[in-house]
Amino acid sequence: MATIGFRQHDHGQCIATALSQAEAKCAEQKLQFTPVRRRVLEILLDKHRAMGAYDILDILSAEGMGSQPPVVYRALDFLVQHGFVHRIERLNAYTACAHPTHDHVPAFLVCRECKAVAETETELTQGRLGSAADKTGFRIEKIVVEAEGLCPACAGARP
Amino acid sequence: MATIGFRQHDHGQCIATALSQAEAKCAEQKLQFTPVRRRVLEILLDKHRAMGAYDILDILSAEGMGSQPPVVYRALDFLVQHGFVHRIERLNAYTACAHPTHDHVPAFLVCRECKAVAETETELTQGRLGSAADKTGFRIEKIVVEAEGLCPACAGARP
DNA sequence: ACCCACGACGTTATAACATATCAAGCGAAA
């Protein structure tokens, strides 16, 4: 599985697989995969793009699952914490992880028009950033890599 | 000039140099280096860390240079646009560029405790991210690379 | 059975970050 997001795929299958993987991982690690958490992940998988917390909240509240910000932020915190969802810093938004079965340092291609997101992985950690950290004694705990640009669809629509 | 930010330096000189470089570049490109813009850059250079827009605004307004958000956001837009300042997405904050004399793709080490920021450059653009972009036809326009962790001072204080 | 600790959730309020819009000032170009 590599860069998905700008390619066709069986989306129903894609959602079902990801949900059951999440369920399995939570069972294994004794995490509570509660209805709200499950539904938030499902929404993110379904839309398959970066969504703002309040967009998600609108959907939740329309379904009677809580209508205040903390509801969705808590669910997102949980999902991010356990690697089911990534936060896109550039957009202050969230997207379901494309390869939740193994640990990784994600990198993203984010379309500035339609907000579609493709996730890949990065080798980084070494390179200039790593050596700069070493030289100064900085201890890296997390790395954010996000590329912004135009996806094929949006580039085609307005070349 | 490389990674500064976690090292000692003659800070008065550092500020003076950066300001006069900015002044020169604006003159050359017929940009207006207005008092507000100059002062905002100066504040960022002085603090030498990531600052939120409203932190800057507090200082400006204490000095009678405008007290509404648009004042500082307009100045920041200008400074970012022309490469004098970078936005740190991870913090929704801003920091003065450490090497404003040439174009570059900046990468940052950001201390999660004290918000100190060290800027280095990244080779990236190639690598897995670039090839993922090529494969899918995504056109990259901008790249954000930010590492979060503990700076030497904060790691020392609480090891 | 009882108590309690813990984690999740409900709710209110507020903090923090950012933009839309319209009007006024001001210097340079025409």
Added chain:
DNA sequence: TTTCGCTTGATATGTTATAACGTCGTGGGT
């Protein structure tokens, strides 16, 4: 001098995120 473009002033509003505090249900120890 008129016009134009850019900067700024001012008000209002939109968007994202967290603090604070109470409640509820589950599960473990007694």
